[in-house]
Amino acid sequence: MDYGLGEMNLNNKDTSTAGNTRQVILQTANRLMMDQGINNTSLNDIAREAGISKGTLHYYYPSKDDLIYDIAQQHFSVVKSSVLRWNENVRGRTSFAEILRVVLSSFLEADTRNKLHLYLLQEAVVYNEHIRQRFQESYQEWRTLLKEELDLQSEVLGFNESETRALSFIIVAIIDGLLIQRIVGGDIIPLDDIVEFLDR
Secondary structure, three states, rough: OOOOOOOOOOOOOHHHHHHHHHHHHHHHHHHHHHHHHOOOHHHHHHHHHHHHOOHHHHHHHHOOOHHHHHHHHHHHHHHHHHHHHHHHHOOOOOOOHHHHHHHHHHOOOOOOHHHHHHHHHHHHHHOHHHHHHHHHHHHHHHHHHHHHHHHHHHHHHOOOHHHHHHHHHHHHHHHHHHHHHHHHHOOOOHHHHHHHHOOO
């Protein structure tokens, strides 16, 4: 990945140190941004919390946008891994309700990741075109994976191709809506009731 630093000729030890420093920066930025929000977290805050100089932080991340982009990339990579995992988990399920339950519960169980997802979504909607494009790509990937799984079981589930495509959009929209309710609302989400209603 290009971090805007140009080509660097580093030996293995330096590469390992660079990777560790970058990871410390990303973990610190993740934590602060989940606690304070993206807009309320400055590069100075991150450098201080990470125990590094501002110069070191700027060496790895010349701008806050560069850092946000890497956080988003890391976040979407983790979510994609989760999507692939639940895709394997739903294989062989005999009903739409079972598939839906596995998909929704796998997204809702990761509270800290969900909060970051919403902060990044806000960043995408209001400020950052690069993050918006990354969301578009990721949503398309998630919908494709969902549709492929539903298509594989279309005979059992009784859906045609246009219905599985529509369902992939609906499920991704439901996930985002439930994430917002989980973080903002106080009520426990009645997942079983939602699944039963949607399976009618």
